[in-house]
Structures are given as C-alpha cells and as structure tokens.
C-alpha cells in the first residue's frame with residue numbers, strides 16, 4: 676500500500692487529509708492512531724475506492740485507486756466502518772453478511788459456508804435471523820466484521836473495532852485477526868486503544884491534522900512527548916514502569932510480555948546477588 680501526498684477536503688471545506696504519505700508492506704499489522712479528527716477514517720475510506728483521491732495518489736495491491744479500479748478493490752479490501760449503522764442494513768443478520776460474497780458473484784453454497792464461518796467466528800450465528808437494526812451496538816459491530824470476513828479480502832481495515840466490544844468480544848477479535856495475519860492478510864486498525872496497539876501491531880502510524888506525525892515500531896508508544904502530542908496516553912504497562920525509575924531499566928516496556936520478562940530477569944538477578952552475598 677502506497678500513499679503519496681493525499682489530500683481530501685469535505686464539501687463543507689473541512690480539510691481532512693493534507694498531504695498524507697505512507698507505505699505499508701504486505702502482511703503487516705498496522706495501528707493507525709491519532710486524536711479525534713486526525714483523518715484516520717477519511718484515510719481508510721480511500722483504501723477500497725469509497726473515497727477517491729482529490730489530490731495525490733493511493734496504490735493498493737499494485738492498483739491505483741480510481742473510479743475504474745474501485746469495484747475490484749471493494750472485494751480485495753474489506754473495510755469495517757467506524758459506525759456499524761453505516762454498514763449494516765439488510766433485513767436479517769444472515770443476509771447482511773451474505774451481501775458482500777453474493778455481490779462478488781460466488782456460488783450460493785460457497786456463500787452459505789462463508790457466512791456461517793464468519794458468523795460463528797464473531798459469535799453471532801445464533802442471531803442470524805434477527806433484524807440488524809434491533810441489535811446492540813457491539814452486536815452490530817460484530818455483524819459488520821463478519822460481513823467483511825465473509826468476503827475473504829487480502830487487506831482488512833477496521834475502524835475502531837474494539838470500541839463497543841465487551842472484553843471477550845475483543846479477545847475473540849484479536850484471535851480472528853491473528854488467524855488472518857497468519858494467512859498473510861494485511862490488517863489495519865484505526866484505534867485510540869494504546870494498550871491494544873502496543874501489544875498487537877508491528878507498525879504504528881500516528882496521524883495528526885491530516886498528515887503523518889510519526890511512524891515506526893510500537894515502541895513509539897512509550898515516548899511520552901510523542902504520545903502527548905498525538906492526544907494519546909502511554910500504555911498502562913509503560914505508565915507503571917515510568918513510576919519505578921529505581922528499577923533502572925535500559926528501556927520502558929510497553930507490553931505485558933515485556934514487563935513480565937524484565938521483572939523476571941530482575942528477580943533472578945536479585946536472587947543470585949542475594950546468594951552471592953550469603954556465600
């Protein structure tokens with residue numbers, strides 16, 4: 676995915692993107708972060724041609740995003756909108772999830788298999804006959820995710836997927852994303868959840884005012900100056916270690932795994948030092 680000098684201004688004159696440039700290698704797990712109004716959603720809407728670049732260019736899977744490629748891109752790039760009310764509209768949950776694969780021209784048996792698999796994955800199979808508008812917000816979000824999974828896209832972009840999910844729903848989604856990643860799917864998640872981004876992403880892109888403020892490994896999220904400028908907070912793990920300078924760690928952990936590792940090493944070193952003292 677290559678984005679170069681992308682600009683997008685809404686009809687009321689709001690400049691949402693002001694020269695956004697970035698590149699994302701295939702198979703990555705990317706967290707797109709940044710304050711409200713930074714342009715994250717506007718950017719994601721370009722990836723499958725729902726929005727077309729007004730200035731600059733977007734290349735996805737070797738294709739230029741334009742009016743000609745938009746249709747093809749819609750099946751290659753699955754987009755889960757920030758607001759599920761913009762996405763879930765069929766008379767039943769089942770039909771809603773079947774809509775994408777049917778539109779791709781897949782045979783009915785194949786569609787049936789994909790819909791069942793996707794609804795089971797998000798825990799909504801038992802709700803398949805229900806009207807989407809009657810579902811809770813988190814349930815709608817799950818259905819929207821299932822709709823994208825059923826299309827089997829090469830890239831999946833999820834806009835604030837965790838926002839309304841309960842903890843088990845989040846856990847299940849992380850598992851789904853893990854399986855997609857193992858299959859080589861490129862995954863983008865726009866999120867304000869620094870803990871999730873720190874633990875899950877291999878690339879972090881921080882946007883501000885329609886441009887990239889910073890990008891790199893998730894260790895970026897342990898940089899207080901940057902995090903503050905981006906309207907974010909430090910990951911919880913990092914905050915704990917910031918409050919413990921006496922540990923004299925060479926770096927600030929930002930995931931639970933790192934925290935456990937450094938603490939275990941520290942404990943072991945202290946224990947050995949204790950034994951040496953007695954000896």
Ligand SMILES: Nc1ncnc2c1ncn2[C@@H]1O[C@H](COP(=O)(O)OP(=O)(O)OP(=O)(O)O)[C@@H](O)[C@H]1O
Pocket residue numbers: 685686687689690691709710711712713714715716717718757
């Ligand atoms: N339909 C619209 N019409 C006019 N302005 C819009 C529209 N949608 C978004 N904007 C504006 O474009 C800018 C970028 O919005 P966008 O939704 O892309 O930000 P975001 O980073 O996704 O924010 P959030 O974290 O709140 O989801 C904001 O100033 C917003 O007010």
Ligand SMILES: [Mg+2]
Pocket residue numbers: 715716717757834865
């Ligand atoms: Mg948004």
